[in-house]
Amino acid sequence: MKRLLSCAESQDLDASTRKLFGLDPLLLMEKASLRLWDRLSLYIDNSAELRAKGKNLSILALCGKGDNGGDALAMLRHARSAGFGNLKAIVSSQPLSPSAQAQRGFLRSAGIPCPEWGLLGEAEKACLYAESDIVLDGVLGSGVRGAARGEALKMLEFMGTAEGLERAAPEGENQPLVVSIDLPSGLGDSWTKDLPAIKADLCLCLEPIKEICLSPSARTRCGRILSVGDVFPRDLIAEAGSSFLLEEDDLESLLEPISPESYKMSRGRVAIFAGSLGAAGAALLCAKAAIAAGAGYIYLYVDKGLYPLLACSGESFILRPLGAEAEIPECDVILAGPGWGSGGERISLLRALGSASERALILDADAIRLLAKQPGLRASIRSPCALTPHPGEYKELLKSFGPPEEEPFSESIGALAKKLDMLVLAKSHISWIQGGNTRFVWEGMTPELGVAGSGDVLAGLFAGLLARKIARSRKVGATARFSRRALERSMEEAACAAVIAHGGAGRRLAGSSGWFDASQLVESCAMLVHGIDSREGARK
Template identity: 35%
Template sequence: MTGRHIPGDFPVSSAGERLFSAGSAQALDAQAPSWGLDPFALVEAAGRGCARILTEAYPGLFSASSPKIAAAVGSGNNGADAMVMLRALILDGHVSPAAAAVVINRMPGAEDRSPRSSALRALDKMGVSVYPWQGTIPKNDTSGIDQRAVLARADIIIDGIAGTGLQGPLSGVAGEMAAWIGECKKKAETGGSGVGKPRIVSIDIPSGNFDLFEPSMPIITADLTLAIDPKKLCLYSPGARVFAGIIRSVEGIFPPGLMQAFEGPELLTWNQVRHRVPPIGPDAYKYERGVAEIHAGSPGSAGAARIAARGAQAAGAGIVRLLVDEALYPILAVSAGGIMVAPVKAGEGADAPEENRFSPDAILLGPGWGRTPERLPVLRGALDREAAGFPLILDADAIALSRDLTFHGNTILTPHLGEFAAFTGLPKEKILSAAVPVIADTARKIRAVILFKSHVLIIAGEDGRVGIVDGMAPVLAAGGSGDLLAGFCLAIAARMKRGGYYDGYTCAAAAAALLAEIGRAPDKAHRFVDPLDLAERAASLAGRAWL
């Protein structure tokens, strides 16, 4: 019996959640009134949604007692959202008015009828203390403390200082407020006496983040970011992601039909992207699952070759062939398991004629391979095949060797920041501050898919598609995880090619999502894990998804 796969006969998910730039977010707000959504309705929905998600995030804090909460409020809608959120927490009985306060950068004028002004007026009527950042003690407060002390003693600080409308680094009063919140957090973490331990909760994005944010700019460091849909692209910039802490979605603000009118990078998760890879039929045999060929390893780097091969096995390749230098053959062959290890002489390429039964469906070059000149003939030979539609994955040393070579739309490159900077000649700082446009532009120029490895994984296709996978898994910050990822890419590419349909972007997206998913396993979150153990978890996940 033989299995078969008809391209398109497997379930395909809809596009991942779209991420919005500041410009798209402003355009969305501008179109909202045509859908019957005025600013007051949107702020009300966002603030109430934020309150609900906050109590779910910290259930113990709200069930034990009424925590002290201070909202740091700026001039925009983020400030209005923060105050509606505070009002909802009070009305729902989670916080008492006496334990709540607002520290505001500028008091609204008497004629102001904005959502921000209305929210502030309601809190004032409810007995919540309001502190202008550079103002005086309000009439309904007799404690004699100033606005800085209010923030310092809070259990939770709601950050509503600045949103996506920011056009440059935080400055002025907004910068002062953000700096003081940072001081409160720093003193708490270092055990400063007389200072509370505030949890910093940012509305939508941490204040200071925006589309052109650079890591050297001032920014709030949040413990939790309540990302109001649609989520903003700048949240997932590698240079800014760490400042957001845990990101929780606040949904149900805009109608899906309105948001779908806008293009943008897609935020991908394993549960979404796994459906884009064809499953393995119950009557499949090993060749039908794809033959994956790996050229990897050099003296001192044999482990990279082994891990990449295990990754290819884990992601479902039917046959994995590992071609290594003759000196490494005895080392790797002795414990190969189901991996077919074959020795090659320096400069040799793919299969000899008598080995055509192992003709690969996809090739991976580079893990621990070295950059010596004898690798170039193998690389050039692989690129010749790539020009004819053959899937090629280049990792590590192969990326460096390919810098001046030509791709033809069927290559996936898997660089980390240093490798990408060396490949493009761009400063690391520029890449971190504008990662998505820089990576997407590079992918279009070189006609290859780029899978950028960092705590945020970015996938860019030559056709303009961009996907983002939120990593933030400390266990993956260790040698071997990149080799594992390259093996995932290889196996998925081989399976797709053998099935009659190969799409490099989808292949890279599925591999990245699989890596992020295994990195978030609860029992592995903060300890070192052997990459081969991670391969075992990947095999379990991929097997359930694709068999």
């Protein structure tokens, strides 16, 4: 896992670093800009199109008045030192920060043009832009508050701030590679999708990456993200923030080990309440995914009308018909909602399912919609609970439990999880997991996973992996009951493991097979999880 920081936390880290070493801001800018240039230089070397231009590559820096603009100016100086000669900058007409002013002076000494924004005509700006191969976006940095204003807004509008908006180069002429420094200008802690922001092709993000760059609505503004490390001390980074970027290598540490003598009950018990007429596939996928996660004993409860259709499926789970009174089996985890429908009897059943404080509950799909439509249901849920909404279901939850949808995503998911006192796994092209005061982010960006049944697979994986953790805790603790906090922590870890396994399996399938269906995804998840379970040292 890697740390993610809010913009405010990033500024605190910058200040702490300067205080630790007694650094002038210009010295820290020197280190950061050199790391940024080295990363961009490597990208240029690996791009056949850019590499072919050699040292004639044209780079334009568009610089605001702050230190982000200073970083862009310093990068031009490093480019000059590397032998590039076709370099220009357009700087803010406003008074520059001391560090940015110093960087401008260095470039002027080297004969690199740095005209002010306000002194150039629109045609001159467009010409400079169109003649460039790379444009460095240094207009605004992490200190932005609210919407861009004044000259900064004009710079953003000049570059094109919205999806589909033409950039400054006239149609048919060269469109340069837009490279944002640290984060696209306009993004910040208070950014929402209705506010302007640069749409970059490439974003050179200083580590720790800003979490706003990985919010669902902002991620597409960043283009390809390349992280740039070795700027801030590792011990200070380790103390900063409470958000984490999940990586596929984290999966092994999140899985409970499987002992050679384990049997079905010792690997966890899951009860799934899913499916309805016309949506039997959701129930099947959930059950199969729980098995793929390594859970040992799976109950699948379905409506009586659906029971005959599934009874002859030959699957290895325990199939039970729903009666008038809900029969709650002895289990570690209950998963409810996939393909469930919204009949009136579901409300009373949901109340019954959430009544046990020592049992984990996962609500997905239609169960989430029921909770959103019947907010009073929350009071009847005593179980430690997790929600797995897709974007539409997430909006429904916000309407019922707040805060307003217009709030920044990082604030809304934190407030929602706190209000409900539940873990929230908000799944989309970028998935966020908010549990307590800690959040985890999975940078999915795998459109092939956008297939019917994909969410059912994720829910089943989550339930199965959580059941494994609870069963392991039960065995180690020699008791069937353990603290609510321990159960909630297990939920966080299982949710993280589920999104990694789901996302990693999707990437593998996309790479090997192209488009795929949910059944193939289940098989790929099983292979990924079992492959880790089978490694030497994983069995204990």
